[in-house]
Amino acid sequence: MTAxxxxxxxxxxxxxxxxxxxxxxQGRVTVVVVDDSVVQRRFLRxxxxxxxxxxxxxxxxxxREAVALVERLRPxxxxxxxxxxxxxxxxxxxxxxxxxxxxxxxxxxxxxGAARSNALEALSAGAVDVLAKPGPADAGSMxxxxxxxxxxxxxxxxxxxxxxxxxxxxxxxxGPVRRxxxxxxxxxxxxxxxxxxxxxxxxxxxxxxxxxxxxxxxALLTVLSALPGxxxxxxVVVQHMAEGFIPGLAAWLDGLVPLPVVVGESGRRLAPGTVxxxxxGGNLLVQDDRLRVVCVPPDPGQFHVxxxxxxxxxxxxxxxxxxxxxxxxxMGRDGAAGLxxxxxxxxxxxxxxxxxxxxxxxxxxxxxxxxxxxxxxxDRIGGAVLDxxxxxxxxxxAS
Amino acid sequence: xxxxxxxxxxxxxxxxxxxxxxxxxxxxAEVADRLPRLRDAVDSGDPTRLDDVxxxxxxxxxxxxVMGEPxxxxxxxxxxxxxxxxxxxxxxxxxxxxxxxxxARELSGWAR
Numbered sequence: 001m002t003a004x005x006x007x008x009x010x011x012x013x014x015x016x017x018x019x020x021x022x023x024x025x026q027g028r029v030t031v032v033v034v035d036d037s038v039v040q041r042r043f044l045r046x047x048x049x050x051x052x053x054x055x056x057x058x059x060x061x062x063x064r065e066a067v068a069l070v071e072r073l074r075p076x077x078x079x080x081x082x083x084x085x086x087x088x089x090x091x092x093x094x095x096x097x098x099x100x101x102x103x104x105x106x107x108x109x110x111x112x113g114a115a116r117s118n119a120l121e122a123l124s125a126g127a128v129d130v131l132a133k134p135g136p137a138d139a140g141s142m143x144x145x146x147x148x149x150x151x152x153x154x155x156x157x158x159x160x161x162x163x164x165x166x167x168x169x170x171x172x173x174x175g176p177v178r179r180x181x182x183x184x185x186x187x188x189x190x191x192x193x194x195x196x197x198x199x200x201x202x203x204x205x206x207x208x209x210x211x212x213x214x215x216x217x218x219a220l221l222t223v224l225s226a227l228p229g230x231x232x233x234x235x236v237v238v239q240h241m242a243e244g245f246i247p248g249l250a251a252w253l254d255g256l257v258p259l260p261v262v263v264g265e266s267g268r269r270l271a272p273g274t275v276x277x278x279x280x281g282g283n284l285l286v287q288d289d290r291l292r293v294v295c296v297p298p299d300p301g302q303f304h305v306x307x308x309x310x311x312x313x314x315x316x317x318x319x320x321x322x323x324x325x326x327x328x329x330x331m332g333r334d335g336a337a338g339l340x341x342x343x344x345x346x347x348x349x350x351x352x353x354x355x356x357x358x359x360x361x362x363x364x365x366x367x368x369x370x371x372x373x374x375x376x377x378x379d380r381i382g383g384a385v386l387d388x389x390x391x392x393x394x395x396x397x398a399s
Numbered sequence: 400x401x402x403x404x405x406x407x408x409x410x411x412x413x414x415x416x417x418x419x420x421x422x423x424x425x426x427x428a429e430v431a432d433r434l435p436r437l438r439d440a441v442d443s444g445d446p447t448r449l450d451d452v453x454x455x456x457x458x459x460x461x462x463x464x465v466m467g468e469p470x471x472x473x474x475x476x477x478x479x480x481x482x483x484x485x486x487x488x489x490x491x492x493x494x495x496x497x498x499x500x501x502x503a504r505e506l507s508g509w510a511r
Binding site: 036037038039040042043046083085109110133134135142 | 421422425426428429454457458460461462464465466467472476
């Protein structure tokens with residue numbers, strides 16, 4: 001099975017922030033299944049319920065039914081197809097995240113190959129994870145598929161979700177159901193928050209290092225959209241993402257943000273004025289102050305790949321105070337220790353605030369370690385980075 | 400469908416036991432509903448009707464995989480891929496018809 005978009009490789013309980021329980025009285029994860037195929041609904045119900053700790057509490061055949069059912073039943077997780085009649089899955093995600101924020105696991109056949117952009121658009125709209133529907137290659141291993149589905153549902157049920165504003169811009173009636181693989185819209189979240197300490201420009205910052213996990217694509221879009229096309233610094237991004245999805249993420253961002261976005265390669269240099277995304281399957285390390293990078297296999301037992309801690313630690317060693325570290329939304333604690341190293345070596349460090357995180361895990365862990373100098377709403381992080389590199393509003397006003 | 404297994408046995412081998420209940424009946428109904436619509440649209444060559452049956456090909460592909468019918472699933476996915484590319488050329492329509500024929504043959508054991 002070719003897997004998913006943004007997801008950890010296995011559930012990680014301890015580092016996940018607590019939130020009001022969405023479990024039922026028996027402690028089970030409650031699920032609403034949304035699919036227009038009765039075969040799929042029955043299969044997903046059976047697979048989800050096989051272990052006893054997940055229960056399907058409702059089924060919807062189209063997006064409009066899904067929105068109403070989620071509002072009424074308040075499940076732990078919504079298991080959502082994308083290609084739906086009446087109201088598309090994408091629009092249903094936006095409406096649910098605007099009116100009744102609930103973790104949504106997309107289960108669709110339109111998230112692989114040429115349709116990978118749909119996975120990113122679904123994540124951008126507020127879904128927390130993406131799983132491909134069973135395909136020909138799965139026909140002999142449905143037990144494995146069912147196991148993976150249950151794991152993903154359990155993880156999704158623990159994700160803290162926030163109201164997503166995009167759906168509020170829509171009217172009451174569903175829009176036309178369109179063919180999938182469209183272009184996402186750019187609507188950054190706007191939530192104010194004050195920095196912990198005043199920002200200051202740092203001479204000769206050469207690199208901005210950004211780490212993200214669950215909810216990361218939308219947060220990256222917001223942050224990178226604020227960076228101008230003539231930025232002189234290099235930007236490196238580590239986004240937890242399953243094998244095969246990084247090129248799609250890079251292409252998606254490249255079409256939406258001012259800076260060019262590429263996937264990193266071992267032996268190359270991080271180019272100024274370019275966003276380089278760490279490839280999947282290993283860790284991207286910055287080797288020296290000329291920004292040469294090498295991709296190495298993950299450490300034995302490493303939980304998240306590519307690893308943010310690995311990249312941040314290498315940035316701390318190679319650049320010291322000539323870097324700026326940014327840790328965005330995500331489950332777990334990857335990046336926290338690396339960000340602390342960066343701070344200890346003199347880099348400016350920024351963490352996304354709780355109010356705008358899809359999952360306030362990694363930034364919370366970093367804050368607990370004392371790694372975060374500036375805790376900011378996601379829509380303020382890009383501007384803060386510009387302040388650090390001397391391109392902020394105060395610098396522009398002075399020139 | 401393969402000659403060496405009936406649908407129930409194939410599903411029993413491949414699905415979690417709890418997934419079996421009601422699935423076979425639902426799949427038979429889905430095949431009866433979607434396959435004729437898909438075939439009629441392909442036979443007509445009408446672009447609007449072809450556009451309308453992308454979801455049918457897609458659903459049959461996923462459901463066939465769930466039911467332990469990989470050959471049918473592949474045929475449905477191949478048909479879906481051609482449908483998405485807006486088949487207006489005769490050669491593409493011919494290829495589409497061939498995939499739908501394959502699909503119908505693989506699912507013949509599930510037809511009412």
